[in-house]
Structures are given as C-alpha cells and as structure tokens.
Amino acid sequence: MGETGDVATSSLTPLAGVFGGGGLFGIGYALGVIDGLRDRGIDLTGSPMLGTSAGSWAAAATALSVTFEDLVNLVVPTFPNPRAGVLAASAREAFGEATNSQVRVVVTELPRLKRAVLNGADHPLADLVAASSSVPGLLAPHLVGGKRYVDGGVRSGVSVDLADPASLLVVIAPLAGAMFGPFGRFVDKRTDAEQRDWSTHNLGRFLEFSPRSATAHIATRPKHLFDKARAIDAYHHGHSEASIRTIE
Numbered sequence: 001m002g003e004t005g006d007v008a009t010s011s012l013t014p015l016a017g018v019f020g021g022g023g024l025f026g027i028g029y030a031l032g033v034i035d036g037l038r039d040r041g042i043d044l045t046g047s048p049m050l051g052t053s054a055g056s057w058a059a060a061a062t063a064l065s066v067t068f069e070d071l072v073n074l075v076v077p078t079f080p081n082p083r084a085g086v087l088a089a090s091a092r093e094a095f096g097e098a099t100n101s102q103v104r105v106v107v108t109e110l111p112r113l114k115r116a117v118l119n120g121a122d123h124p125l126a127d128l129v130a131a132s133s134s135v136p137g138l139l140a141p142h143l144v145g146g147k148r149y150v151d152g153g154v155r156s157g158v159s160v161d162l163a164d165p166a167s168l169l170v171v172i173a174p175l176a177g178a179m180f181g182p183f184g185r186f187v188d189k190r191t192d193a194e195q196r197d198w199s200t201h202n203l204g205r206f207l208e209f210s211p212r213s214a215t216a217h218i219a220t221r222p223k224h225l226f227d228k229a230r231a232i233d234a235y236h237h238g239h240s241e242a243s244i245r246t247i248e
Contacts, residue, residue: 016166019055020158022174023225026054032238048164056105056132088130106152115155160194177210
C-alpha cells in the first residue's frame with residue numbers, strides 16, 4: 001500500500017484514524033503505532049477514530065487514555081467460548097460504562113451479515129468493542145440496541161472507505177503487509193480499494209502502517225494472534241515502526 005490522496009483543505013478535521021482487526025496481536029500492534037506517533041507529535045487522542053475488531057479496542061483505549069499496559073492486565077477469555085457477554089465483561093474492566101462520540105466501530109449485523117457502523121455516543125464503548133470483536137465460531141454474538149452483531153472483520157479487515165474525512169488519515173492494518181503471505185497481500189489489495197473509495201469523497205492523505213517482516217514473524221499462524229506474549233512483542237514492534245517511519 002502506498003500514500004495516496006490529494007492535498008487537504010483547511011475545512012477538514014486535521015487528523016483521524018482507522019484501525020483494522022488482528023486479535024491480541026492487532027491490539028498490540030495498533031497501540032504501539034499510536035503511541036509511537038504520539039511521541040512524534042501526532043496524537044490521535046481526541047480525534048475521530050473508526051475501529052474494526054482489534055481496532056475497536058485500540059480506538060476506545062486511545063479515546064479514553066487507557067494504556068496498553070492496562071489492557072495487557074485484563075483476563076483474556078478462553079476460546080472458543082459460547083457464553084454471551086464474556087468479551088463485554090473484559091471490556092468493561094477497561095472502559096467501564098464510558099461513551100465517546102469520537103469512536104465508531106464496524107460490526108457485522110445478523111442474520112444478513114450486513115456491515116454496519118455503531119457510534120460511541122449512543123452506546124457504552126465496552127458494548128461496541130464486544131460487538132465488533134465477537135469472532136464467529138469463537139465467541140457468541142453480542143447484543144447492542146436490540147440487534148445481534150458479530151466481528152466487523154467478517155466483511156472487511158479495515159473498512160477504510162467508512163473512515164472519517166480528515167486532512168491526514170492514519171490507517172493501521174495489522175493483518176496486511178507481510179502478514180501470512182498471500183492473505184496479507186489480499187488485505188493490502190482490499191484496503192487499497194477502500195482507500196480509493198475514500199479518496200473519491202475526501203481530499204485528505206494517508207499515513208499507513210502494516211507489519212513489516214520482522215513484526216509479521218511474531219505471528220506466523222492464526223492462533224498466534226491470540227497470544228498475549230506475542231501481543232506485547234507486537235506493541236514494541238509497532239512503536240518502533242512508527243518511530244522510524246518517514247512522515248512528510
């Protein structure tokens with residue numbers, strides 16, 4: 001993926017973020033990038049953010065100033081776990097009943113598998129995170145506003161096309177780049193198409209992050225995405241990638 005987009009106008013929100021899925025690995029990588037950018041003066045706190053699955057955790061944590069260390073200390077549910085509310089209980093340990101209008105999440109609505117976006121102004125972030133992260137076959141669907149939802153990644157890994165308009169859009173795709181060989185290239189291709197769609201309606205430019213080879217080596221099998229120790233490694237690698245990235 002490469003940087004695209006036209007020169008932004010002053011009427012746009014200066015900064016926004018869109019973060020994709022990737023399990024615990026994805027949470028670690030995304031928050032590492034976000035913290036690395038903050039150290040360089042690009043702070044997404046207070047900016048509009050759209051998250052899918054792991055990305056919804058990253059968006060909620062950033063909006064509420066919950067640190068990666070705080071999330072690491074949470075009890076990780078065992079998978080598969082068909083009991084309703086398991087993931088929401090963990091999310092409430094981190095986010096309580098907080099709402100935040102700067103956070104939106106992508107979910108997949110049942111039974112028609114329709115992609116939808118829920119707003120953090122309307123529901124507690126803990127419920128939004130649980131709905132966006134309920135991987136079919138591993139976790140039960142989550143109920144929000146009387147509707148059942150599963151992981152937003154069922155329909156798209158990142159959903160860049162639904163991101164907020166901004167002068168600079170930070171795109172974090174934990175399952176793209178060097179991840180899982182052909183699968184990572186597939187996510188790249190899909191994300192590029194979504195970026196082109198976003199650019200037809202917005203004048204901003206992109207600052208993209210996806211795991212480099214050294215980072216991708218942390219998780220070489222799908223089950224590695226749910227390993228807490230690997231997530232911690234992914235955080236540090238994400239932070240490093242953001243620290244050395246050329247930013248125009």
